[in-house]
Amino acid sequence: MAHDHDHSETRSELGEMDLRVRALQTVLSQKGYIDPVAIDAIIDTFETKVGPRNGARVVARAWVDPAFHDWLLRDATAAIASLGYPGRHMVAVENTEARHNLVVCTLCSCYPWQVLGLPPAWYKSAPYRARAVRDPRGVLRDFGVMLPASTEIRVWDSTAEVRYLVVPRRPSGTDGMTEEELAALVTRDSMIGTGLPQFAGSLA
Amino acid sequence: MIYRSYADLGGRGGYGRVVPDPDLAPFCADWEGRTHALEEAMRATGAWNIDMSRSARETLSDYAKRCYYARWLGAMERLLVERDLVREDEIAAGRMLHPARPLARLLRAEEVGAWAAKVRVSERPATSRSLFELGESVRTRSSKVAHHTRLPGYAMGKTGRIERIHGVHVFADTHAQGLGEQPQWLYSVVFDGRELWGDGSPTGLSVALDAWEPYLERLG
Numbered sequence A: 001m002a003h004d005h006d007h008s009e010t011r012s013e014l015g016e017m018d019l020r021v022r023a024l025q026t027v028l029s030q031k032g033y034i035d036p037v038a039i040d041a042i043i044d045t046f047e048t049k050v051g052p053r054n055g056a057r058v059v060a061r062a063w064v065d066p067a068f069h070d071w072l073l074r075d076a077t078a079a080i081a082s083l084g085y086p087g088r089h090m091v092a093v094e095n096t097e098a099r100h101n102l103v104v105c106t107l108c109s110c111y112p113w114q115v116l117g118l119p120p121a122w123y124k125s126a127p128y129r130a131r132a133v134r135d136p137r138g139v140l141r142d143f144g145v146m147l148p149a150s151t152e153i154r155v156w157d158s159t160a161e162v163r164y165l166v167v168p169r170r171p172s173g174t175d176g177m178t179e180e181e182l183a184a185l186v187t188r189d190s191m192i193g194t195g196l197p198q199f200a201g202s203l204a
Numbered sequence B: 001m002i003y004r005s006y007a008d009l010g011g012r013g014g015y016g017r018v019v020p021d022p023d024l025a026p027f028c029a030d031w032e033g034r035t036h037a038l039e040e041a042m043r044a045t046g047a048w049n050i051d052m053s054r055s056a057r058e059t060l061s062d063y064a065k066r067c068y069y070a071r072w073l074g075a076m077e078r079l080l081v082e083r084d085l086v087r088e089d090e091i092a093a094g095r096m097l098h099p100a101r102p103l104a105r106l107l108r109a110e111e112v113g114a115w116a117a118k119v120r121v122s123e124r125p126a127t128s129r130s131l132f133e134l135g136e137s138v139r140t141r142s143s144k145v146a147h148h149t150r151l152p153g154y155a156m157g158k159t160g161r162i163e164r165i166h167g168v169h170v171f172a173d174t175h176a177q178g179l180g181e182q183p184q185w186l187y188s189v190v191f192d193g194r195e196l197w198g199d200g201s202p203t204g205l206s207v208a209l210d211a212w213e214p215y216l217e218r219l220g
Helices: A002-006 A009-030 A036-049 A052-064 A066-074 A076-081 A126-131 A136-142 A179-183 A188-192 B030-044 B050-058 B068-082 B088-093 B109-117 B172-176 B193-200
Strands: A090-094 A099-104 A152-157 A163-167 B137-140 B159-169 B184-192 B205-212 B216-218
Touching: A009 A036, A009 B030, A009 B068, A009 B088, A036 B030, A036 B109, A052 A066, A052 A163, A052 A179, A052 A188, A066 A076, A066 A090, A076 A090, A090 A099, A090 A152, A099 A136, A099 A163, A126 A136, A136 A152, A163 A188, B030 B050, B030 B068, B050 B068, B050 B172, B068 B088, B137 B184, B159 B205, B184 B193, B193 B205
Parallel strands: A090 A163, A099 A152, A152 B205
Antiparallel strands: B137 B159, B137 B216, B159 B184, B184 B205
């Protein structure tokens, strides 16, 4: 048993939080407030059912289908729901040569989870929430993204229940690609505005 | 009455650079996912709503020291105790010591699929005309309020332009206080960077945020 106490501090700290949350779950379960099997199913939903692949499908469809593109920009909630991702009131904002869009929630961590999954740690962090609205180019530099000085930057602070999805620019040299191949280029960060689609053949 | 939010970070300096991470895993540890799921399941019972959760998190006095899901856990414990659903001695003991209180619903395992697919809209039918029109210039509220609100400090008392009208939505300020939905018109208001940050603002910057009608007044 002595060996069990030799684990690193980090591990014992993590263990402490695990114990606390499991203890709370036990109380809530004994009181009949929650179904512990439902808890596991909710965790599974977030780990396996939602994620940025959903959003990438939306973007790729908008790149290949002009009617869907226009619908997405006009009524994102309905256009996104039509692909099987019903969600909150959605707004899609399109990057162009003239304007780059960046999404943040300065007050907490609001994020379009039905299309992007749960937010990454940096999206919820103080540096991102503090700087995105004031120094977005500095934030983009942290992500290795440099935009021309002539490109305007529009930051969307998600202060209500409306959720924002960035439609990144389609990389050049991708004319012959299928919708599925295009979806694979659409990264999570490119749909938040902190990244660009990944395509080796593009100069962007 | 003083209401202090520790979560209003927009525009503040001193936090350093952002550390990108391409990892797509939603949780860093088992307890994070479990905390998230417990909060979702408790909210599904009707014991509290999302705005009450946000209010409970942002007012944790050690907000800055807590990691993200430790805020969720602290807020959840506070909401449970405030409603006498769970008592402090039960949290410490890790088992039920007092009788349960009735709740409106229970989210069962077989309902989780439907729960995930359910569209949680905050929009409500309009019963009045919107006060402002597209393109109109408006000024945001400049005074502080003694309750949860979603107008960030950096955008208080600033002039912007109505760019989108989102319809009528549940009003976070009243919803968080247990005063009901009191739905209000919601707008995207766009501010020029210089209006928010002065001459030191980056050129070509504009910031849009969503503001309920009570946050806004007509200019002039």
